[in-house]
Amino acid sequence: MRLPTDTVHLKLQTRQYELFGRSLGRGVERRILLIGATSTALWWAMLLLLGMPILHRLSPLLFLVPPVVFVLYGTRRDDTGRMVLAAWRDRLLFHAPARRRPIGNPLLELDNHRSRPVRLLIIARLVTSAPNPDREGGAW
Template sequence: MRLPTDTVHLKLRTRQYELFGRPLGRGVERRIMLIGVVGAALWWAILLLLGVPILHRLAPLAFLVPPVVFVLYGTRREDTGRMVVAAWWDWLLFRAPSRRRAIGNPLLSLHGHRARPVPLMVTTQLVPTSPASRRDGGAS
């Protein structure tokens, strides 16, 4: 006998209520915080590698606005309940060339060499049967 369970409908979303001793009000979901930290770190690394000056007067705009927009749009929930960032990640994985690699045929030429034919030996054996043996289900 199977008993009903509610584990399919249970969605735990842990929240961070305090950060560095400062209260965060009703709390921020930890998954959203993680997405924000990773997105901001990647964006800042890209800007620093490109040589964008940190002390320029537009630097706060360049360093802070794109990660905030990424987090705001990426953490919205679709109709299915998934975050939009998951759909973006699926799209990137689908477009990656390593995911679309063709499976090679081992019988075709490799590195410019011609393929050698594979010899096959096929043998058959003819067994005569009578009409009576077909009705019985086989030879007797």
């Protein structure tokens, strides 16, 4: 008797159920927590390097809303189950100039090799002969 296998459909996700002593209910995927913490740290570092004061009246809006929106939209899943962040990354890599370089011939890429035009000298000789009456059928 052969039992069915669900290995292909099994997706293990680790979840964080408690953070700083506070319950998170059903838990949050640890990957989403990592993406949120990283994006928030990078956003805050950029704002502080640009000189945004922390105690300004718009600071909570500027410091919190963009990372939250980024994480909410970026961690959504598409029809295939991939995060939208993966599609954004693919789009960025596609438009990056390093990905659009033509692939050359590695055999021709020697250290001091310079491409030179190839010049061909073609010589043709036109030979005519008189019809041979000795041949069967006479002239051609």
